[in-house]
Amino acid sequence: DPSVTENDAADPYSSDPRRTGSILQQHTQKPYNAEPPSQLLVGDYITPVELFYVRNHLPVPVVDSNAYRLCISGEGISETSFTLEDLKTKFQPHTITATIQCAGNRRTELSQVAHVKGLSWQSNAIGNAVWEGVLLRDVLRYAGLNPDDPGAVEHIHFVGLDAGPDGEAYASSVPAALALPRDREVLLAYKMNGESISRDHGYPVRVVVPGVVGARSVKWLGRIVTSREECQGFWQQNDYKGFSSYTTWESADYKRVPSIEELPVQSAVCIPQDGASVALDEETVEVVGYAWSGGGHAIIRVDVSADGGKTWQEAELLDSARSTYRDWAWRRWSTDVRIPTGVSEMEICCRAVDSAYNVQPDSLNEMWNIRGLLNSAWHRIRVGVRVDDDE
Amino acid sequence: DPSVTENDAADPYSSDPRRTGSILQQHTQKPYNAEPPSQLLVGDYITPVELFYVRNHLPVPVVDSNAYRLCISGEGISETSFTLEDLKTKFQPHTITATIQCAGNRRTELSQVAHVKGLSWQSNAIGNAVWEGVLLRDVLRYAGLNPDDPGAVEHIHFVGLDAGPDGEAYASSVPAALALPRDREVLLAYKMNGESISRDHGYPVRVVVPGVVGARSVKWLGRIVTSREECQGFWQQNDYKGFSSYTTWESADYKRVPSIEELPVQSAVCIPQDGASVALDEETVEVVGYAWSGGGHAIIRVDVSADGGKTWQEAELLDSARSTYRDWAWRRWSTDVRIPTGVSEMEICCRAVDSAYNVQPDSLNEMWNIRGLLNSAWHRIRVGVRVDDDE
Ligand SMILES: [Mo]
Ligand SMILES: [Mo]
Numbered sequence: 095d096p097s098v099t100e101n102d103a104a105d106p107y108s109s110d111p112r113r114t115g116s117i118l119q120q121h122t123q124k125p126y127n128a129e130p131p132s133q134l135l136v137g138d139y140i141t142p143v144e145l146f147y148v149r150n151h152l153p154v155p156v157v158d159s160n161a162y163r164l165c166i167s168g169e170g171i172s173e174t175s176f177t178l179e180d181l182k183t184k185f186q187p188h189t190i191t192a193t194i195q196c197a198g199n200r201r202t203e204l205s206q207v208a209h210v211k212g213l214s215w216q217s218n219a220i221g222n223a224v225w226e227g228v229l230l231r232d233v234l235r236y237a238g239l240n241p242d243d244p245g246a247v248e249h250i251h252f253v254g255l256d257a258g259p260d261g262e263a264y265a266s267s268v269p270a271a272l273a274l275p276r277d278r279e280v281l282l283a284y285k286m287n288g289e290s291i292s293r294d295h296g297y298p299v300r301v302v303v304p305g306v307v308g309a310r311s312v313k314w315l316g317r318i319v320t321s322r323e324e325c326q327g328f329w330q331q332n333d334y335k336g337f338s339s340y341t342t343w344e345s346a347d348y349k350r351v352p353s354i355e356e357l358p359v360q361s362a363v364c365i366p367q368d369g370a371s372v373a374l375d376e377e378t379v380e381v382v383g384y385a386w387s388g389g390g391h392a393i394i395r396v397d398v399s400a401d402g403g404k405t406w407q408e409a410e411l412l413d414s415a416r417s418t419y420r421d422w423a424w425r426r427w428s429t430d431v432r433i434p435t436g437v438s439e440m441e442i443c444c445r446a447v448d449s450a451y452n453v454q455p456d457s458l459n460e461m462w463n464i465r466g467l468l469n470s471a472w473h474r475i476r477v478g479v480r481v482d483d484d485e
Numbered sequence: 486d487p488s489v490t491e492n493d494a495a496d497p498y499s500s501d502p503r504r505t506g507s508i509l510q511q512h513t514q515k516p517y518n519a520e521p522p523s524q525l526l527v528g529d530y531i532t533p534v535e536l537f538y539v540r541n542h543l544p545v546p547v548v549d550s551n552a553y554r555l556c557i558s559g560e561g562i563s564e565t566s567f568t569l570e571d572l573k574t575k576f577q578p579h580t581i582t583a584t585i586q587c588a589g590n591r592r593t594e595l596s597q598v599a600h601v602k603g604l605s606w607q608s609n610a611i612g613n614a615v616w617e618g619v620l621l622r623d624v625l626r627y628a629g630l631n632p633d634d635p636g637a638v639e640h641i642h643f644v645g646l647d648a649g650p651d652g653e654a655y656a657s658s659v660p661a662a663l664a665l666p667r668d669r670e671v672l673l674a675y676k677m678n679g680e681s682i683s684r685d686h687g688y689p690v691r692v693v694v695p696g697v698v699g700a701r702s703v704k705w706l707g708r709i710v711t712s713r714e715e716c717q718g719f720w721q722q723n724d725y726k727g728f729s730s731y732t733t734w735e736s737a738d739y740k741r742v743p744s745i746e747e748l749p750v751q752s753a754v755c756i757p758q759d760g761a762s763v764a765l766d767e768e769t770v771e772v773v774g775y776a777w778s779g780g781g782h783a784i785i786r787v788d789v790s791a792d793g794g795k796t797w798q799e800a801e802l803l804d805s806a807r808s809t810y811r812d813w814a815w816r817r818w819s820t821d822v823r824i825p826t827g828v829s830e831m832e833i834c835c836r837a838v839d840s841a842y843n844v845q846p847d848s849l850n851e852m853w854n855i856r857g858l859l860n861s862a863w864h865r866i867r868v869g870v871r872v873d874d875d876e
Contacts, residue, residue, distance in 0.1 A: 244668070271810040277635070277666055336842050338788060340797045352785050352809065356841035389780065389841055394743050397729060403851075406731045418743065419662040450747035450780055451727050451859050455846040468842050 095316060097161035098255050106153045106259060111293045117144055121213045125150040126294065129218040132364040136382050136426050139413045140191070141221035143287060148294045149196050149219065151264045151329065152256040155314050159298045164233075164282070168320035169247045172238040178298050181282065184236065185228035190279050192304035192422035193386045194311055195220040197334050197354050200362065200473070201466035207458055210466030217362035217473060220384065222424045225302045227283035230318075231274050239320060241274040250274070251319040252301050252312035266334075267325035268303050268310045272355055277390075277420055279304055282315060304422035305388045307354045309334045324353065337463040346464060354468065357388035359454055361396055361427075361446035362473040371478030372440075378430040379477070381409070386424035387448035392417065393425045395447040400431035402441035403456065403472065407431065409444070418449045433479055443474040486707060488552035489646050497544045497650060502684045508535055512604045516541040517685065520609040523755040527773050527817050530804045531582070532612035534678060539685045540587050540610065542655045542720065543647040546705050550689045555624075555673070559711035560638045563629040569689050572673060575627065576619035581670050583695035583813035584777045585702055586611040588725050588745050591753065591864070592857035598849055601857030608753035608864060611775065613815045616693045618674035621709075622665050630711060632665040641665070642710040643692050643703035657725075658716035659694050659701045663746055668781075668811055670695055673706060695813035696779045698745045700725045715744065728854040737855060745859065748779035750845055752787055752818075752837035753864040762869030763831075769821040770868070772800070777815035778839035783808065784816045786838040791822035793832035794847065794863065798822065800835070809840045824870055834865040 102108045107124040118128035129147040137145070159178050167173040176184070196219035198212050205214065230250070231241035240246055250273045254264040273280045281302040284291060291297050296313030303310045309329060324330055335351040365382040366372065372379045381400075385393040396409040409429040415421050427444075434440055445454040454470050455461065461471045493499045498515040509519035520538040528536070554566040567575070587610035589603050596605065621641070622632035631637055641664045645655040664671045672693040675682060682688045687704030694701045700720060715721055726742040756773040757763065763770045772791075776784040787800040800820035806812045818835075825831055836845040845861050846852065852862045 242667070269810060271668065271808065275666060275668055276633070277662065336838070338786060338797065338799065338838075340788075352840060354842060356782075356810075358841055358843045391747075395729060397731075406729065408729065417662065419660060419747075447727070447729075449743060450749055451745060452749045452843045453846050453851075453861075455844050456848055456851060460847060461844075470844075 095255060097158045097163060099156035101153055109156045110154045118148065121215070125152055126154070127213050129215060132216065132218050133367055135218050136364045136384055139222065139426060140287060141223055143289070143292055143295065146221035146223060146295065147196065147219045149308060150294070152258050154293050155255040155257070157255055157298055157314060162298055164299060164315060165317045166233065166237045167317070168251070169322060170239045171234070171320050174237045176233070178284065181228055181233070181284065181299065185232045187226060188229050188279070188281060189224060189226045190281060190302070190304060190422055191222065191224050191416070192302055193220060193222040193424040194302070194308045195357060195360065195386065196308045197467045200469035203458055203471070204462050204466040204469050207462045210462070210464060212466045217364070220386065220424070223286050224288065225281055225283040226285035227281045227299070227302070230280040230282055230301070231276065233282060234274070234320065246270070247320040248322050249324050251321055251325045252310070252315055253317040253319065254312050255314040255316040262327070263316070264312065264329060265325050265327040266310050266312050266330050267321070268306060268355060272306060273303065279422070305356055305390045307334060307357050310355065334467070336468045337465065339460050339462050341464060343464055358468065358470045359387040359391070359446050359448040359452045360470045361385035361444050361454065363442055363444050363475050366475070366477050368475035371480050372433055373480050373482045374433055374435065375482060376433065378432050380428060380430050381442055382426065382428040383444055383473070384424045384426050385446035387446070387452065390420045390422060391448035391450050391452070392419070392421040393446050394449050396427045397445050398429050398431060399443045400440055401434065402474070403443050437479055440477050440479055441474055442477055443472045445472045486646060488549045488554060490547035492544055500547045501545045509539065512606070516543055517545070518604050520606060523607065523609050523758055526609050527755045527775055530613065530817060531678060532614055534680070534683055534686065537612040537614060537686065538587065538610045540699060541685070543649050545684050546646040546648070548646055548689055548705060553689055555690060555706060556708045557624065557628045558708070560713060561630045562625070562711050565628045567624070569675065572619055572624070572675065572690065576623045578617055579620050579670070579672060580615060580617045581672060581693070581695060581813055582613065582615050582807070583693055584611060584613040584815040585693070585699045586748060586751065586777065588698045588700060588858045591860040594849055595853050595857040595860050598853045601853070601855060603857045608755070611777065611815070614677050615679065616672055616674040617676035618672040618690070618693070621671040621673055621692070622667065624673060625665070625711065637661070638711040639713045640715050642712055642716045643701070643706055644708040644710065645703050646705040646707040653718070654707065655703065655720060656716050656718040657701050657703050657721050658712070659697060659746060663697060664694065670813070696747055696781045698725060698748050701746065725858070727859045728856065730851050730853050732855060734855055749859065749861045750778040750782070750837050750839040750843045751861045752776035752835050752845065754833055754835050754866050757866070757868050759866035762871050763824055764871050764873045765824055765826065766873060767824065769823055771819060771821050772833055773817065773819040774835055774864070775815045775817050776837035778837070778843065781811045781813060782839035782841050782843070783810070783812040784837050785840050787818045788836050789820050789822060790834045791831055792825065793865070794834050828870055831868050831870055832865055833868055834863045836863045
């Protein structure tokens with residue numbers, strides 16, 4: 095691709111953005127993967143770009159926006175390409191507020207049950223942003239596909255401009271049933287929170303598939319391919335699949351398990367932090383967190399317990415929901431819980447319910463899987479209770 | 486309504502269909518509520534009408550199909566009415582295979598945790614049928630509404646021809662977001678499994694809202710009203726809502742809780758029956774059940790345990806899925822489990838996973854609610870293990 099500068103063979107990551115002074119906590123540098131501290135994550139409804147987790151699979155490409163072309167090809171398409179200016183001028187702009195979450199969010203908790211393979215994400219590989227761009231369906235219609243014809247095509251592939259040492263780009267696909275209907279609002283986004291998308295988040299154009307695992311919201315979008323088949327690349331076929339708790343590496347068969355697309359209902363406590371302590375004479379502690387569900391399902395309730403799940407109270411949902419069944423954004427929540435007397439530690443946990451009355455399961459053991467994906471068990475943290483000296 | 490014969494004031498149920506010889510197990514006679522024995526429920530992929538649970542709220546109306554009129558009115562509609570012949574000839578017929586489940590299915594298990602209010606449904610208030618009729622969206626478009634305009638209307642009300650002693654008909658509504666999109670396939674059905682719909686199932690026309698709680702699939706459909714508001718009737722506002730496990734009758738506020746629409750992932754063991762016994766020298770026992778999820782989510786896996794959830798195996802999914810995200814039908818499943826030695830009883834349980842990777846929670850206690858609705862915890866049954874005399 096002429097718009098992309100070739101990587102330095104000695105260090106393909108040498109052109110990655112400078113991240114000096116970043117607030118994010120880094121898991122790996124090459125590729126860069128990092129998440130914000132939990133107590134900052136829920137500071138705002140709209141996550142500022144500097145607090146939005148970064149999940150890169152490969153080096154960040156250097157893209158010249160003037161030379162940038164988005165190529166569209168495949169089943170039912172008249173092969174065509176668009177400049178960035180084309181996208182911005184040929185189509186109606188569209189804006190959504192949508193949460194993106196990594197399938198590996200909360201993996202660290204699963205790794206405490208037994209060893210899992212993958213980056214040790216805490217509970218902050220999630221963020222909520224305002225995305226502006228054009229609707230995928232509008233662009234595909236322009237290229238000859240009728241997005242309302244249910245038989246037109248089965249899968250939409252997205253190919254990034256990032257490429258590994260073998261030259262293979264990050265690529266992924268979404269079933270047409272989730273990508274094309276008007277009410278799914280799948281976006282080719284060029285702005286995040288009102289600014290051009292930053293390099294770490296997919297400059298100049300990324301996909302945003304709301305309600306679906308982050309892995310499908312391909313960054314540095316270079317090509318869209320419509321197809322009868324799923325993407326056959328590594329990340330679609332041999333990653334981002336959910337195995338059962340009793341599947342071992344020996345018995346794992348990636349071919350038999352469907353790709354993760356829509357995500358289940360999720361929530362986490364962000365404040366206080368796991369391991370923090372509170373003073374008994376404060377009597378109550380404010381608990382704050384987030385809740386979100388895939389597929390457009392709104393959050394209808396968050397339950398919080400200060401005694402490890404024996405008793406519960408309902409949290410207050412902050413912010414406001416856009417709709418009950420087409421809500422792509424998280425809800426922050428908060429509640430004051432009473433600090434129990436006579437204990438040196440309290441276990442705070444939360445669980446959310448979505449508009450399809452899906453609930454989070456309680457047991458981490460049952461959620462465990464070899465890849466540590468899809469952890470949506472009740473979130474539990476431990477907080478010390480201090481008896482401060484009054485004098 | 487001139488097509489409906491007036492009820493006998495002395496016994497408004499005197500015109501109910503004769504049900505002599507029914508295989509169904511009756512919970513109440515007036516109104517009639519009954520479910521099939523679990524071991525017969527999974528005999529076929531398509532549930533025969535005589536094995537399909539009946540959930541009536543009121544007397545069954547006596548409808549003269551020649552005088553029948555379906556009236557359409559409300560927001561954005563030119564008030565109009567259709568005869569049964571109109572429906573069958575003015576619109577393209579449409580057929581779907583869809584499972585309907587009562588919100589109270591599996592209530593009996595919850596009542597074993599603590600008292601709940603409602604009919605004591607076992608795990609068989611669910612069935613899967615082939616429904617033929619016309620698409621709601623086609624009928625509304627004919628009456629002047631553009632079903633693809635997201636701002637056209639908010640809720641679609643369905644009013645039955647059944648009426649209580651106070652003259653109030655059964656009525657319910659569905660949000661437009663779930664009722665109008667093409668891929669939701671909401672049907673005004675006049676055939677069930679290839680025959681005219683029986684009186685107990687809504688003759689001559691019933692709604693089928695696939696993927697949504699049975700309460701919205703209004704039987705004996707007399708009127709459709711489009712509106713900016715939800716239906717304000719009893720069954721929409723003061724029933725079919727899901728409270729938390731810690732809500733009491735004193736704290737329950739129906740206004741603050743959303744109506745049940747899409748249902749969460751569900752499964753149950755049907756064979757063997759709870760309380761049955763097996764002979765140890767058979768070595769294995771075949772376990773058969775159903776699994777289903779709301780919102781069009783296909784079932785991707787069913788786990789079965791023969792030791793109360795300590796170890797699991799994957800069941801074989803029978804029948805075939807129509808699609809991953811627009812599958813309205815259940816999957817039956819089966820698997821052979823080993824009968825453990827040295828025990829007099831085994832606990833068999835099952836849990837399903839849907840295509841959004843929603844899972845069933847394990848704990849019945851946490852599912853408990855005052856109305857005993859929405860029980861989707863792991864299904865557990867106890868089976869005795871007999872050591873038969875060999876001689
Ligand atoms: Mo991810
Ligand atoms: Mo129901």
